[in-house]
Amino acid sequence: MKPTVKCPVCGRGMYLHHEYKYYISFTCNNRKCNHHLKQLRPAAIDNPSCENLFGKISFSGHRFNVNTIITAINLYFALNATTRAISNYLLDYLKIKVSHVIISKWIKKFAKYFKSIGDKLTKSLNLDDSDEWHADETVVKIKGKKHYLWICIDSETRFITSWNLNSSRESNCAFSLFKNAKKFGSPRSIVTDGLKSYNFPIKVIFPDSKHIVVKDFKDDISNNLIESFNKTFKSFYKKVKGFKTFDSANSLISNFIFYYNFIKSHSSLSGLTPGEVCGLEYSHQDKVDWFVKY
Numbered sequence: 001m002k003p004t005v006k007c008p009v010c011g012r013g014m015y016l017h018h019e020y021k022y023y024i025s026f027t028c029n030n031r032k033c034n035h036h037l038k039q040l041r042p043a044a045i046d047n048p049s050c051e052n053l054f055g056k057i058s059f060s061g062h063r064f065n066v067n068t069i070i071t072a073i074n075l076y077f078a079l080n081a082t083t084r085a086i087s088n089y090l091l092d093y094l095k096i097k098v099s100h101v102i103i104s105k106w107i108k109k110f111a112k113y114f115k116s117i118g119d120k121l122t123k124s125l126n127l128d129d130s131d132e133w134h135a136d137e138t139v140v141k142i143k144g145k146k147h148y149l150w151i152c153i154d155s156e157t158r159f160i161t162s163w164n165l166n167s168s169r170e171s172n173c174a175f176s177l178f179k180n181a182k183k184f185g186s187p188r189s190i191v192t193d194g195l196k197s198y199n200f201p202i203k204v205i206f207p208d209s210k211h212i213v214v215k216d217f218k219d220d221i222s223n224n225l226i227e228s229f230n231k232t233f234k235s236f237y238k239k240v241k242g243f244k245t246f247d248s249a250n251s252l253i254s255n256f257i258f259y260y261n262f263i264k265s266h267s268s269l270s271g272l273t274p275g276e277v278c279g280l281e282y283s284h285q286d287k288v289d290w291f292v293k294y
């Protein structure tokens with residue numbers, strides 16, 4: 001059955017002009033109007049990697065005390081300590097013997113659990129009033145092979161609205177990135193570098209947002225936004241020394257971004273987290289409880 005669409009300009013019916021992979025284009029039946037419309041086909045767009053996580057959803061069934069696990073995860077993400085340093089610390093100060101290998105398993109294992117907390121918190125988050133979102137890709141290596149971490153970040157709150165780890169820089173990755181970000185609304189404008197893969201996805205997914213292309217983020221006034229994320233990410237990435245598998249990279253990045261959005265106090269946000277600046281309500285006690293109530 002042909003989809004029926006009403007022309008948003010003149011109110012008459014529109015006919016299906018062409019079915020593309022990610023959207024359907026319609027043209028108005030009214031010759032004088034001749035309005036064109038692109039209707040997204042969200043089901044045809046792959047989910048970004050941030051939606052495809054593996055691993056445990058709870059802390060239960062562990063032979064280690066949950067507090068030990070939490071302490072290790074905290075030291076790793078909040079203080080950027082290495083798994084070896086954490087292993088030494090646990091032994092020297094808490095007399096708990098845990099190998100760095102086990103610790104490196106812990107920091108990846110609970111990605112699904114943290115994500116479910118993030119999803120609950122942001123269920124009714126609406127960023128429709130946002131002035132600007134920035135999208136960017138950072139290079140990471142998995143087994144020595146180049147991959148790109150695509151991120152979309154709200155400039156005022158620094159909240160990361162979506163991310164996608166992929167080996168490609170093609171527009172299908174940007175489609176996936178923005179399909180996920182769209183659940184938080186549409187900003188007035190989206191700033192990207194000159195990568196052409198952004199052009200079409202932004203036009204189709206955010207038809208009312210202005211796409212601002214900057215040659216280099218250094219030319220942009222708000223470049224310190226992406227810079228500051230990249231700086232934090234790079235010091236984390238440097239410690240990781242390259243990822244071994246796609247799934248472990250994806251889990252680690254997921255937990256890193258959970259920390260970035262909900263736990264880490266940002267000095268540029270007067271000590272608040274991006275989530276708190278977005279108006280999400282949770283207390284310090286909640287942060288503690290996310291780890292303890294499992």
Ligand SMILES: [Zn+2]
Binds near residue numbers: 010028034035
């Ligand atoms: Zn029309």
